[in-house]
Amino acid sequence: MPSSESFTAKSPRAGNEYFYDARPAFLQILTLGLHVPGWAQARSLDRFRIRDQQLEFEDLAVKHGFAAPREHSVEWSCFENRTQQSSPLPGASGLTLPEPVLSAAPGEYFCAQIRGTEPGKTVTVYLRRGREQIEVVGLERAWPR
DSSP, X not given: OOOOTTOOOSSSSOOHHHHHHHOOXXXXXXXXXXXXXXXXHHHOEEEEEEETTEEEEEEHHHHTTSSOOOOOEEEEEEEETTTTEEEEEEEEESSBOOHHHHTOOTTOEEEEEEEOSXXXXXXXXXXXXXXXXXXXXXXXXXXXX
C-alpha cells in the first residue's frame, strides 16, 4: 500500500479505484497524454452491475483522466460452473442481456467476455440467475504476457 497521506480507502472493497485515486508521481505523467500502459487498459474496468437488463461497468482509466473513452465488445456464453466450460450464445453481443440470460432458471450461470482494442486482453464477468434477479458473481481478467 502507498504510504502517502493522499491514499484513503473510500470503501471496504479493495479495487483499482484506489490505484487511480492515489495518483503516484509516475502516473501523473500519464495524465499528460504520453502513454497508457497495456496493463492499465485491461485492469481499468470495474464496478460491474446489472441495471435495466444491461451489463454496466466503469472504465476507471477514463473516469480518472488516464485514457480517452474507448469502445468495448461483449460476447455472451452459457457457463457450466461444475466443469468450468462455456459455450457461446449465437448472435448474443453487446451490453444488453440476451434472452437466454433473462429467461434462465434460478441457478444458471452465464458469462460476458469484454474485449477492448488490444488483442488477448479480456475481462470475463460471470453472472448467476438468482430467484429474483441476475447477479454478478465473478470476474476474471486475462491478458497475454
